[in-house]
Amino acid sequence: DAKTTQPTSMDCAEGRAANLPCNHSTISGNEYVYWYRQIHSQGPQYIIHGLKNNETNEMASLIITEDRKSSTLILPHATLRDTAVYYCIVRPSLSGSARQLTFGSGTQLTVLP
Amino acid sequence: DTEVTQTPKHLVMGMTNKKSLKCEQHMGHRAMYWYKQKAKKPPELMFVYSYEKLSINESVPSRFSPECPNSSLLNLHLHALQPEDSALYLCASTQGSSPLHFGNGTRLTVT
Numbered sequence: 001d002a003k004t005t006q007p008t009s010m011d012c013a014e015g016r017a018a019n020l021p022c023n024h025s026t027i028s029g030n031e032y033v034y035w036y037r038q039i040h041s042q043g044p045q046y047i048i049h050g051l052k053n054n055e056t057n058e059m060a061s062l063i064i065t066e067d068r069k070s071s072t073l074i075l076p077h078a079t080l081r082d083t084a085v086y087y088c089i090v091r092p093s094l095s096g097s098a099r100q101l102t103f104g105s106g107t108q109l110t111v112l113p
Numbered sequence: 114d115t116e117v118t119q120t121p122k123h124l125v126m127g128m129t130n131k132k133s134l135k136c137e138q139h140m141g142h143r144a145m146y147w148y149k150q151k152a153k154k155p156p157e158l159m160f161v162y163s164y165e166k167l168s169i170n171e172s173v174p175s176r177f178s179p180e181c182p183n184s185s186l187l188n189l190h191l192h193a194l195q196p197e198d199s200a201l202y203l204c205a206s207t208q209g210s211s212p213l214h215f216g217n218g219t220r221l222t223v224t
Contacts, residue, residue, distance in 0.1 A: 034212065043117070043203050043215030044156065087155065093210070099144075100169065101205075101213050103155035 004088045009108040012082075018075040020107050022088030025069040030093045033064060034101070035073045037084040037109075044087065044103075047073065051093075078111045085109075116140055117216035119204050125222045128194060134219045136187040136204030145187040146213065147179060148203040156203055162187060194223045 005023040012018040024033065034049040048055055048062045050071075055062045061074040075082055087106040091099060117138045126132050136145065144163050148156035161169035162181040176198075178190040187204055199222045205213040 041217075041220075043205075043217045044213075046212040046214070049212060099207070100158060100161065101146075102158065106155055 119216035142206035142208040
């Protein structure tokens with residue numbers, strides 16, 4: 001699986017957009033970009049994923065650069081409950097169910113009141 | 114709320130004890146995973162089951178013994194653990210192209 005690089009930590013003011021960057025310069029053509037977050041003492045929670053097009057759901061938006069070597073997760077209006085570790089993961093699109101998910105170090109996002 | 118249920122939430126065990134962690138999902142997922150997470154570190158993959166068969170073992174010591182009795186259940190049997198095995202143990206499941214769904218884990222302390 002391709003390696004990802006994320007900043008160790010970021011702060012964001014409550015109500016503002018949180019933009020979390022991720023570099024994945026060795027990503028292959030069949031690898032998706034996934035974002036998960038982990039709130040303290042809980043299991044990782046799926047946020048969003050994409051291949052090459054930008055994606056949006058009720059939680060966030062995912063912007064993937066045209067060369068696919070980096071992406072940005074956007075939380076449009078951050079709240080205190082968005083304080084968590086955010087993981088950017090690349091994962092191959094293989095047939096079958098047993099596809100691995102390998103976590104990097106992630107970004108600790110702290111939303112400040 | 115999570116659709117993957119792990120029990121117990123907390124477990125304290127001695128180094129000579131035998132205990133089991135349980136994971137259950139009713140989403141029809143046929144791939145199930147065990148991850149281990151030490152404090153302030155990302156989760157690390159331990160085992161993957163696909164259609165009730167062990168497909169990946171990430172060189173985990175034999176004191177950890179996984180079992181998948183049916184498509185909804187995943188167990189992790191623990192025996193003769195060491196204090197350094199204290200961690201959060203996470204279970205996850207998936208099917209096809211769906212994202213992995215994680216439980217909230219069992220926090221294990223080995224004394």
